[in-house]
Amino acid sequence: MPTQRGYRQACGIARGLDLVGERWSLLVVRELLLGPKRFTDLQQALPTASPNALSDRLRELADAGVVRRRQLPAPSNARVYELTTWGRELEPIVVALGTWALAAPPTAEQVFVSVDSAMLTIRTYFVPTPKQPEMTIRIELRDHGPAGVFGVHLTQSGAEVTHEPPEEPDAQLVTTTEALLAAFGENDLAHAAEITGNPKIVRHLTANVHVP
Structure with missing residues (x-):
């Protein structure tokens, strides 16, 4: 997250939100927990995220060291995004957040499951x-x-x-x-x-x- 939009607090929670608190960031992390994905795969998993918003989140997560981009070897040669070792440490946080939120009833528009x-x-x-x-x-x-x-x-x-x-x-x-x-x-x-x-x-x- 750009500095001008950060929380500017000397607190680990605030720093964490500076890094992954933007919309779609944690869902990008969720989608990469089981392995690398192409941009088109991420679009399919996050259908209401605009291409520009998804590109922005991936760039910010890469700049923060949470995500990296690499090219798969031949014959695929596809470019994929994957979590770094540090990024994978977000898994228990993402899972705990999801488990905590199960106590809240879903809304009518929450029907899509990746x-x-x-x-x-x-x-x-x-x-x-x-x-x-x-x-x-x-x-x-x-x-x-x-x-x-x-x-x-x-x-x-x-x-x-x-x-x-x-x-x-x-x-x-x-x-x-x-x-x-x-x-x-x-x-x-x-x-x-x-x-x-x-x-x-x-x-x-x-x-x-x-x-x-």
Whole structure:
């Protein structure tokens, strides 16, 4: 944030808001928690952000050392944005803010859920069972096309979520974002999903995502 718009207070909270308090900044961080993205991917995830506003936030976050831009190797050669090591330290802050805000009822216009936001729900709120066996799941949220494909690795520590699906998953789930969100805390997705492999693993996943 430019100095003339800062809070000008010798306080860590004020300094933090100087860095990431502008509109869209923390949502850009949210969208990069699961891995790097192209500008067009960020536009898809933040559809009401204007291109100019998104460009401004990315530039400011890069200047602050929260985000960096790099070019992927061939054959992709795409230019992507990713969090720096320091930027990744914002994850518990972003998650805590989201959990805190769940106590407030949503407004009528708050209907859009980005695909990464839905999958971060799994990473944040999945509660492993005692002696949790390691299991892998390929999840495809068909309403998001190629951007909706993820890999989930369940361990005794929790759920690891990435944009890279496992080559030989124990189970595969194809569904919609809405159906997945509705299934959290439940153990039945069969009415709104295609499941291959071991269906018990998918039921185990959804039943153990406990959103406050």
